[in-house]
Amino acid sequence: MRTRVILLVEDSADDVELTRRAFERSHIAHEIVVVTDGQEALDYLFAAGAFAGRDPNLTPQVVLLDLKLPKLDGLDVLRRMRADERTRRLPVVVLTSSKEESDVVRSYDLGANSFVRKPVDFDEFLDAACQLGLYWLVVNEAPPAVTKPSAT
């Protein structure tokens, strides 16, 4: 089942802090789970490693995914997610510093639902985070949750 959780995959503590602040200011009350590398993100989603005790059926409502990550990068995470039955339809918003065309194209090719570039200007960032939250957490109709665990 869906939880009122936002999974934020982000290695920069500053960015985490700013993102939290932006959501706070936008009055988004969802719990924000932060993981700082790609492997950790997959562990969380599939209840493995440090998150082995977690119920894998509890999926976040949206994943905010940075692309430049230690260990596994964002695109790898996206690829693994889309290859797995449980996270195949999970909304993923790529939230990153770059707007390199290759990043945008590959993200969409791998099944990203949205691509948002983090602006330098905090006011603009705030604005972006607010619209993001409003759209993905309120306006958007989420896909039905997959409750059956996969064979893996």
Next chain:
Amino acid sequence: MSTLQHPGPFSRRQSLRWRLPFLVCVLVAVVLVTFLWAAYLRVEATLVRAAGERAQVAADQVASLLDGRRTMEQMRQLGADPALRSFLQSPTDETREAARVRLRPLIGTSPRRIELWDAAGSRVLEFSTGVTLPRGSVPLVPGIRELQQSEDVVFSDNVAEIRDDSGPLGFLLIRSTFVETPPGIFSRLVGRDAVVRVANRRGDIWSNIAGPAPPVPVDLGRPGMGQYRADNGEMRLGAASHIRATPWAVWVDFPLTMVVAPARLFLNQMIGVALIYLAAAAVMVGILSARITRPLSELSVAAEAIAAGDYSRRVGGNRHDEIGRLGRTFNAMAGQVQEAQQRLEARVAERTPRLEAANKELDAFSYSVSHDLRAPLRSIDGVSQALLEDSADTLDAKGKGHLQRVRAAARRMGELIDDLLELSRVGRAEIRRDTVGLSEIGHTIAAELRKAHPDRHVELDIQEGLVADADRGLAQIVLENLLGNAWKFTANVSPAKIQLGGKQADDNGLGAVYFVRDNGAGFDMTYVDKLFRPFQRLHGHGDFPGTGIGLATVHRIIDRHGGRVWAESTVGAGATVYFTLPQHAVEVEA
């Protein structure tokens, strides 16, 4: 790829292989024809001269047969004859009979008439035989007289004066026609096809011996050769000779065709020989030409093969003449070309991975810049803002001002990074040319500018129908920068005017020229050189914000399209930036 012009279609007419023999044959033919014609003319002239001489000889011979001196002598003797004299002195029956006996033997077989006249001018005795010749009439003048014609008979008079010591007694007239004696001698003398005429020297009466003949248009006054055109159109060649002791002349002529027939025969035989020579020359020159041109055509095929990329092609060079040397030189050159090509390929092969590695590195660098340089800036800006919000109570106005300046600096650096990345990207991006509607792009950008700055009132005049052969994305960046600049630099004027226009390519080979014009702040033309260099700004940041990279980006894009960009301005009166986007050369198969 080289733009080697392919040799055009090669026709046999243009080939040396055929042109050389053709030229030689023409030359030989011209020489042969000239020589043949000259020889023919010489032979003909000789034949004509020989024939003329022959005619002259014949005419002279006939004239000598008809020599009048014997007749004159005969007549003189008759004039002194005692029988005729006594008859005219005393015309009695007895003397008449004696005269008759004396004259009768003079009547021969040929038509002849004999008359005896007395001094008073009366005919006193006459005989005639054969065809009837007309009677004679006074006055009678001694001598051989001119030819006369009566119906179909031509005759002449011989007149002798009969006199004694005391004076003239009368005249003896012998009137006779010509007789060929012996018969057929003339044609034996002059030959077949020739004609013989006897005529008065003044050319009035003509005779063919047997009877009257049509006059021949030649002058008999002087003996010698002559030519004339007969009534049937044929040319005849002949000669005249005067008959001694008479007022007559002989004319002998032949048809000219008969005369020059041997020359024609000679010409025909020589033409046959000449044709054989010509054919032999053609064959020999053809063989020679083939020997010369075969290696040349082999050479040109090899050169074409090399031009098409087959660098290993060589020609046979085993001849010992100039052509053989050419072939060996060609092979040496082809070898060098091949070697150079191989060296070049090796160098390219060696450098390509290095170039690729450098490109990859550059890509990685800008990727990293894009991600890693911006993240800290965001932190600086965000944390500054957080500080402003969270510690608003403890910060004084000065501290807040400092934080605002930190934030502004961070944002500017973000813009700089973005612009630099763009500059780097347009330098590397692959250009995909297309027909791009600049007017439409201009309208879109204008709409965005108006939306972003709703407080500005700018007259934007965009010429319709502007198209360019360019990369759509890059063309958009060009117009975004130029229109954005114009928008920015007209901030302090009213009314602000911006114009996008151009002149399409014309037939004179001048490419299209486009321009963006504004009536804004303008710039000092002294610094126009710096305008298109990165980070060069002609205005203080306080007056007009910007990174100084936009026009450098424009310059790089136009440059990569093979175009030019330049600007004109007067400080305070606006600026115009011009640029060209030449048609991409379309490669056409020759």
